Amino acid sequence: MNNDNKEVGMELNSLLTMSKSDIAELISDKLEALKDGWIDSVDLYIYSKKLEYLVKILVDAVKDSVDSSTFGKDYVKHGVELSEGMTGVKYDFSKCGDTQWADLSQKFLTADSLLKDRQEFLKAVKSQMEVVDTETGETYTITPPTKTGKLSPIAKIK
Numbered sequence: 001m002n003n004d005n006k007e008v009g010m011e012l013n014s015l016l017t018m019s020k021s022d023i024a025e026l027i028s029d030k031l032e033a034l035k036d037g038w039i040d041s042v043d044l045y046i047y048s049k050k051l052e053y054l055v056k057i058l059v060d061a062v063k064d065s066v067d068s069s070t071f072g073k074d075y076v077k078h079g080v081e082l083s084e085g086m087t088g089v090k091y092d093f094s095k096c097g098d099t100q101w102a103d104l105s106q107k108f109l110t111a112d113s114l115l116k117d118r119q120e121f122l123k124a125v126k127s128q129m130e131v132v133d134t135e136t137g138e139t140y141t142i143t144p145p146t147k148t149g150k151l152s153p154i155a156k157i158k
Helices: 020-035 041-065 099-124
Strands: 075-077 080-082 129-132 139-142
Touching (some): 020 041
Antiparallel strands (some): 075 080
């Protein structure tokens, strides 16, 4: 069967007035149509990836222009509760003057660097190899790391 003429058929114009349950129902309808063969899976995937890209760029571009200080308590618009809150919270512990933290942080950075170096070495191991521990003189066998994952579609919007 040729799926080229099957359209995804989603209009975004009404998104502003849709509730969370409306969105869930739209998704359910599209997945049901996909299951029944009314929508081409590749088209729906491409549509979804483009929508994901559009939303990320648009949200990032617009969020700084929203004056969240005007929301007040219980501010709701188009079925969306809006409030002001701190996002992306980060702490700079280097300014605390805590010598124990500084010592632990340095040990962590050193160990993290050594671990990453060793992982890069192990990624290059293609078959079993005998290794001698330079501190103890003991010999042991290392094997290549197990690589896991799954094949999935990858979309690059042109």
